[in-house]
Amino acid sequence: TLLALMADANEVALDDPIDKYLPAGTKAPAYQGRRITLLDLATQSSGLPRLPTNLKPRHPADPYADYTTADLYEFLSSYTLTNAPGSHYEYSNLGVGLLGQLLANRAGTTYSALLTQRVLEPLGMHSTGTDNSGPAYADLAAGHDADGAPAHSWSFNEIGRASCRERV
Numbered sequence: 001t002l003l004a005l006m007a008d009a010n011e012v013a014l015d016d017p018i019d020k021y022l023p024a025g026t027k028a029p030a031y032q033g034r035r036i037t038l039l040d041l042a043t044q045s046s047g048l049p050r051l052p053t054n055l056k057p058r059h060p061a062d063p064y065a066d067y068t069t070a071d072l073y074e075f076l077s078s079y080t081l082t083n084a085p086g087s088h089y090e091y092s093n094l095g096v097g098l099l100g101q102l103l104a105n106r107a108g109t110t111y112s113a114l115l116t117q118r119v120l121e122p123l124g125m126h127s128t129g130t131d132n133s134g135p136a137y138a139d140l141a142a143g144h145d146a147d148g149a150p151a152h153s154w155s156f157n158e159i160g161r162a163s164c165r166e167r168v
Contacts, residue, residue, distance in 0.1 A: 001119050002115060003038060003042050005119070006106065006107070012103070017037055018035070018041065018102055029076060029079045031082075035085065036085040037086070039086075041095045041096065041098060042096075044092055045086050046090075047087070048081075048090075048092045049090075051093060051094055054075045061151075062152055072101065
């Protein structure tokens, strides 16, 4: 939704390469000259894996909690694509999370603030949020595992925050 809104307002273009919205010094992977675009991220065809190889959670029950923007950019700078962006579908939490971060970078704010300002508030969604705090979180239904036992809520930082609000 944010990508569509920002593209409609000519703030971004779907075919913009992702490195256009990365901080200086952060390298984006490419494949034989083909750069990843915002559209590739949105359509799950970026060539990025589901999860970054440098995701090493300290707390397996909350695997995304300690993954930072710096970790995300470090991963991008060191990753080698194995196929051309746009060539085939491959589900990627990483790619969707990266898309949210890039849109926030373009807007000069955080993903949470951007989502709240442009989507949640205009729709009157006052009980929806992107983190594990505040009034929206207090009312969140508890998740359960496959055996029916209560499960820990996941804290989404950079890679997961934009992709979903998931309970396990």
